[in-house]
Amino acid sequence: MSFLEIKGLEKGFGKVEALRSLDMSVTKGEIYGFLGPNGAGKTTTLRIIMGLIGAERGTIRLKGKDISFDDRGKIGYLPERLSLYGRMTVDENMNFFCKLKGCKKTEPERIAKEFELYDILDRKVETLSKGVRQKLGLGQALIGDPHLLVLDEPTSGLDPAVRRWVKDKMLDLKSRGKTILFSSHVLGEVQEICDRVGIISNGRMLTEDRIDELTDKLRLEDRLILTIEHVHEALRLVRSIRKANRPRIENGNIVFYCDKKNKVDILKKIIASDHEVLDIIIDEPDLEEIFVKLTEETI
């Protein structure tokens, strides 16, 4: 059973159809990457889950039951445009959100220690850097020990060090049994930390699966780069191999594409020839290719 299950979600803004019968399912304890081009409907979906905007049609079920007002206490949310109360201190912000969820008084201190905010509890939020504010934002999402975290572009606009910190924190939270649904534009980081991804375009879910299964499903090929002696003669050899696709010379190397399962056979043939292979680089298809292939088809 899915932890969070969305079926047939529809939403329009005037004449614009933001979501068109969107289906989605997030499994317990996983990190789910929600991807899509700008305006695809990612933020709208997350806002509907959080009850910030209403859907026209469709159902959202959390742990098998229709999501309700009371579930808000069990979901932590970090909006894309994080805005905390700038004139209040870190401590006051944490205490405020803690009181709203009816948490223990010790919780803000515990979170402050965990999120490296303990030494700046008395600082006003308006004086903090964006990175520290994001840490505070992530900390507030964890108030009340929620089962599910909904994070909208949590690493957007952050410097590499804080981005790394946020990614590590997400992996840490996953290891503690939290389920995380997050949207992002940075495909590399999604590939790095997500168990599964959902790709949305024009308000419709194009696909959702594990990344490796998506590459198989989409028949994406590995890219092989060979550094080889007598490159022009070697190219003729590669061209003669039927399952080596689109062979060409790039920067003095031979580049070609092939299906994963044919890769070893092709390489054996090349190595068995008279041409000495100096180096082999195997470039497996990444999320970017999956994303581009899927979204290009729908745009």
Place this chain on the structure above:
Amino acid sequence: MNLSSYKLIFSKEMWKRIMCLAEKEFKNYLRNGWILILVVVFVLMSLMISFYGASGYEGEHWHNLEQAIVYMVGYMEFMAPILGIVFGYSSIVSERESGSLELLSSYPLDKGEIIAGKFLGLWSLLAMIIGVGLGVGGAILSTLVSEMVWSEYYLFVFGSIMLGGVYLSLSMMISTIFKTSNSAVSASVFILFLFNILWFFIMYSVAETTFGWESMIEGVSPPTWYFSIQFFNPVIIWYTLLALNLPTLRQSAMELGGQEVEVYPEMYQTWSMIIILIIWISIPLLISEYRIRKMDLN
């Protein structure tokens, strides 16, 4: 309001959340530099007006509490609405613009609780400021006038807090209607202009074209509908509340209008004026609650 909201009406948790939000609003606004400047100006102005009002503008004529209050009523007629508008116009719209309303709404808070918490927090702040400003003014007055009737002064302070509450409630409603702070402040200022200035021209025209303004001056009581229309202006209600209890203010109003005799109808009572002011606070809050419930936070 859905069923779960009704269940929450008397819950202790709901009141805890409302008070938590009220406390946050109070603190957050109190730390705003512009608000602090406004408070200082308000207190200084109250001090000046109470001092000069009581210490003799035209010899002995001004050496009494009621005359000083008359002087201060003219000041509070604008100051209480301005304070209400300053606190209210941005209360929802600026949080919507900044994105903090989105975060707040993701918490287990009913939309009605958001409105109630914000209103209570801001009204408390407004009451404190008016209380301090007029309190200091009252202290000055008590040293200058021969007979300080505190009950009259308390009524004046209470009425001013109520009037500020009405404008706070109205501008909060406006804040849920408009999508930018600029539009909200413009609409709030228009409301101030309408009730504090334009209304009197409208009512004069209505009186003149129907029963004739002159007849009122001569002591003929206008028709009931004319008094009923006045209920649609909270400033008139506030003024009437004070005039009913402060004879000098009533006399001053009559002199200003050129009237020789009192023309208030029976329905103009202290309790009815207080109830109408409460209604004036409640209805915009209910509309705000409806508006924020229907609001898509995008």
